[in-house]
Amino acid sequence: MTMRYIDGFRSSAAAAALASRIRDSAARLQTDGRAVTLLEVCGTHPLAIARHGIRDLLPPNVSLVSGPGCPVCVTPPGYIDTAIALAERGITLATFGDMLHVPGSEATLCDCRAEGGRAEACYSPLDALRIAAERPREEVVFLAVGFETTTAPVVSLVPRAHAAGVENLSILTAFKLVPPALRALLDDPEIRIDAFLCPAHVSAIIGPEAYAPFSGPNGVPCVIAGFEPLDILLGLDGILRQLAGGQSRVENQYSRVVRPGGNPKARAVMDAHLRPTDAEWRGLGVIPHSGLTLRDEWSAFDAERRHGVPVLRGHIDETCRCGDVIKGKIRPPDCPLFGTVCDPDHALGPCMVSAEGACAAHFKYGLLETP
Amino acid sequence: MKALEVESRILLAHGGGGRLTRDLIATEIVPRFGDGPLRGLPDAACLPVEAGEMVFTTDGFVVQPLCFPGGNIGDLAVHGSVNDVAVSGGCPLWLSLALIIEEGLPLHTLRTVLNSVKSAAEACGVTVATGDTKVVERGQCDGLFITTTALGRRLPGFRIAAANARAGDRVLVSGGLAEHGMAVMCARKNIGIEQGPLSDSAPVHRLVAALAPLAQSVAWMRDPTRGGLASVLNELVDAASVGVSLREADLPLSAGVRAVADMLGLDPLHVASEGRVVLVCRPEAADEALQRWRALPEGAGACEIGRVVAGPTRVTMETTAGGLRLVDMPRGELLPRIC
Numbered sequence: 001m002t003m004r005y006i007d008g009f010r011s012s013a014a015a016a017a018l019a020s021r022i023r024d025s026a027a028r029l030q031t032d033g034r035a036v037t038l039l040e041v042c043g044t045h046p047l048a049i050a051r052h053g054i055r056d057l058l059p060p061n062v063s064l065v066s067g068p069g070c071p072v073c074v075t076p077p078g079y080i081d082t083a084i085a086l087a088e089r090g091i092t093l094a095t096f097g098d099m100l101h102v103p104g105s106e107a108t109l110c111d112c113r114a115e116g117g118r119a120e121a122c123y124s125p126l127d128a129l130r131i132a133a134e135r136p137r138e139e140v141v142f143l144a145v146g147f148e149t150t151t152a153p154v155v156s157l158v159p160r161a162h163a164a165g166v167e168n169l170s171i172l173t174a175f176k177l178v179p180p181a182l183r184a185l186l187d188d189p190e191i192r193i194d195a196f197l198c199p200a201h202v203s204a205i206i207g208p209e210a211y212a213p214f215s216g217p218n219g220v221p222c223v224i225a226g227f228e229p230l231d232i233l234l235g236l237d238g239i240l241r242q243l244a245g246g247q248s249r250v251e252n253q254y255s256r257v258v259r260p261g262g263n264p265k266a267r268a269v270m271d272a273h274l275r276p277t278d279a280e281w282r283g284l285g286v287i288p289h290s291g292l293t294l295r296d297e298w299s300a301f302d303a304e305r306r307h308g309v310p311v312l313r314g315h316i317d318e319t320c321r322c323g324d325v326i327k328g329k330i331r332p333p334d335c336p337l338f339g340t341v342c343d344p345d346h347a348l349g350p351c352m353v354s355a356e357g358a359c360a361a362h363f364k365y366g367l368l369e370t371p
Numbered sequence: 372m373k374a375l376e377v378e379s380r381i382l383l384a385h386g387g388g389g390r391l392t393r394d395l396i397a398t399e400i401v402p403r404f405g406d407g408p409l410r411g412l413p414d415a416a417c418l419p420v421e422a423g424e425m426v427f428t429t430d431g432f433v434v435q436p437l438c439f440p441g442g443n444i445g446d447l448a449v450h451g452s453v454n455d456v457a458v459s460g461g462c463p464l465w466l467s468l469a470l471i472i473e474e475g476l477p478l479h480t481l482r483t484v485l486n487s488v489k490s491a492a493e494a495c496g497v498t499v500a501t502g503d504t505k506v507v508e509r510g511q512c513d514g515l516f517i518t519t520t521a522l523g524r525r526l527p528g529f530r531i532a533a534a535n536a537r538a539g540d541r542v543l544v545s546g547g548l549a550e551h552g553m554a555v556m557c558a559r560k561n562i563g564i565e566q567g568p569l570s571d572s573a574p575v576h577r578l579v580a581a582l583a584p585l586a587q588s589v590a591w592m593r594d595p596t597r598g599g600l601a602s603v604l605n606e607l608v609d610a611a612s613v614g615v616s617l618r619e620a621d622l623p624l625s626a627g628v629r630a631v632a633d634m635l636g637l638d639p640l641h642v643a644s645e646g647r648v649v650l651v652c653r654p655e656a657a658d659e660a661l662q663r664w665r666a667l668p669e670g671a672g673a674c675e676i677g678r679v680v681a682g683p684t685r686v687t688m689e690t691t692a693g694g695l696r697l698v699d700m701p702r703g704e705l706l707p708r709i710c
Contacts, residue, residue, distance in 0.1 A: 004626070006626045006629050006630050006633075007626075010691045010692065011691075012691050012692070012693055015691070016693050019693060050696060051638065051690075051696060052690045052691075052692040052694060052696065053688070053689070053690040053692060053693075053695045053696035054692055054694050055694070056694035056696070057692070057693060057694050123635075124563075229690070229691070229692035230692075233692070355636065356636075363699070364697070
């Protein structure tokens with residue numbers, strides 16, 4: 001029988017069986033009086049959980065909180081300020097569409113575009129190469145944000161442009177690494193996390209081994225799950241069975257995509273062009289060695305160095321609590337701005353801006369408890 | 372009069388009101404549309420007035436690319452306005468056609484589009500009664516923009532208003548959803564998906580006419596264009612102070628539509644159809660409405676997708692995973708320029 005991937009992981013009967021196993025494990029925890037908090041590391045998990053109504057299937061002693069897992073969400077305002085400064089110099093920006101709405105210190109790239117700045121939405125980093133090749137007299141900057149998943153394809157723009165003799169393209173880097181952020185969250189005394197629901201596609205690059213430092217006797221269960229409903233339920237089932245059994249292992253429930261050792265080829269591309277650097281995460285602050293920047297030999301492609309516009313520390317509206325949402329300290333509706341002055345049409349914080357942001361996912365799909 | 376060469380392009384002078392304008396109208400417009408009220412190119416069309424009420428609507432079309440799998444801006448511009456008249460309970464009769472052409476548009480593209488306007492208008496039983504052609508400098512529009520206005524006669528019996536919907540009513544759709552929006556997105560060069568879905572762009576007036584014997588049981592109808600099913604149902608619940616409950620397993624979403632929507636990170640409930648009807652009717656009429664629709668080729672995929680419920684004014688959906696989710700309005704420029 002051939003597998004139809006579009007339906008294969010959405011079977012109602014299998015979902016009901018998994019939901020029942022999840023309830024059994026939760027009941028075992030309940031007899032010990034335990035309520036547990038699971039952190040969704042990746043931004044696509046809250047979106048998929050909301051879209052498929054999975055929160056509705058979970059027992060009351062299991063809470064899900066959304067972690068730092070959307071690259072757009074954690075882009076600091078200073079980065080947007082620099083992008084706007086580049087556009088104001090007449091430089092053409094190429095960017096994934098979500099970035100257009102991320103607030104900088106004063107404005108968004110949408111505002112900048114309305115005032116005449118050139119910012120073009122792309123679906124692929126290769127669009128930036130095409131734009132640069134088609135318009136040799138314009139300087140083009142690609143806004144290179146992303147976790148390990150997107151880093152290799154984005155940074156491979158650099159050798160491609162070099163090989164093609166395209167000299168008017170550079171990238172403004174804000175690449176982020178997931179494991180250092182998980183370490184920062186586990187070490188934060190204000191946050192209690194009982195388990196990590198680990199990202200699907202990031203794990204395909206870094207491999208399950210990358211979570212070993214967060215599991216074990218002093219760690220928590222780390223379970224890698226895909227984004228289809230059954231993937232997520234299987235991941236949650238794995239976490240709850242570990243918690244009920246007093247275990248804390250790394251478990252890969254997404255083995256059809258995530259392989260032991262991850263993707264060494266992608267990591268080699270990253271290694272060849274990038275080196276670790278400290279990085280600012282919106283809401284989490286500066287985390288040591290949690291970012292990647294271009295190596296010196298590729299500095300001609302580094303927009304900050306090429307155009308002399310370093311990314312500085314911006315400032316965030318102090319009433320916005322996206323930082324606490326990203327840290328899992330509060331749920332989106334606990335923020336006083338949620339749904340009042342901050343909604344997807346008028347996003348103040350980045351968690352509302354990106355469709356994968358925890359607040360946007362909650363706003364779009366998760367309002368059932370607040371009619 | 373000089374016939375235009377096939378390889379020619381539209382020039383600014385074709386819209387200047389002089390000889391080239393006259394040639395363009397004479398060679399491209401009159402042969403296709405000049406038999407009715409356009410004969411002799413009067414400044415305005417004279418139309419017979421009937422007793423009863425008229426249904427009147429207008430729409431602008433800026434789709435990019437101009438041609439996409441399953442249609443082009445020409446038939447889309449006819450279907451868009453005709454369908455708005457139809458789902459308002461009207462029988463479409465007359466159409467206006469205003470073209471804004473960018474300098475440099477290949478003549479063969481214009482001909483393809485005008486041929487589609489002509490055949491779509493004939494299939495809908497409407498006559499192009501008046502029109503206008505303008506040409507703007509390169510860069511001032513994107514190939515071709517079209518505005519159509521449709522005028523129709525209200526069919527007796529239909530009283531369509533969101534406020535008519537009440538708990539217990541059934542929610543039906545006439546066929547697969549989100550196919551137009553996904554087809555246009557796939558046709559864009561920077562997406563690079565080949566063999567994606569075909570647009571469902573088509574007239575719905577026969578689907579509406581087929582319901583005429585059940586008109587008293589029809590509460591509300593809409594064509595789920597921009598913003599998709601989610602958008603029209605949210606407008607319904609806001610206006611009617613009811614809720615709508617959908618079942619994900621019953622939604623007619625083809626594997627192709629779901630695959631493309633997943634790849635692009637879109638919710639297919641937010642994606643436009645251009646040849647479908649969403650119907651809310653009394654429960655006792657639902658089976659007959661489905662039978663009547665399924666008897667027509669354009670209604671072959673008709674199905675029931677949910678029901679109107681009392682309670683909070685929101686659209687919810689039982690998911691295939693067994694949970695419950697909110698179906699919210701789409702936000703922002705989800706899919707720019709798909710119609």
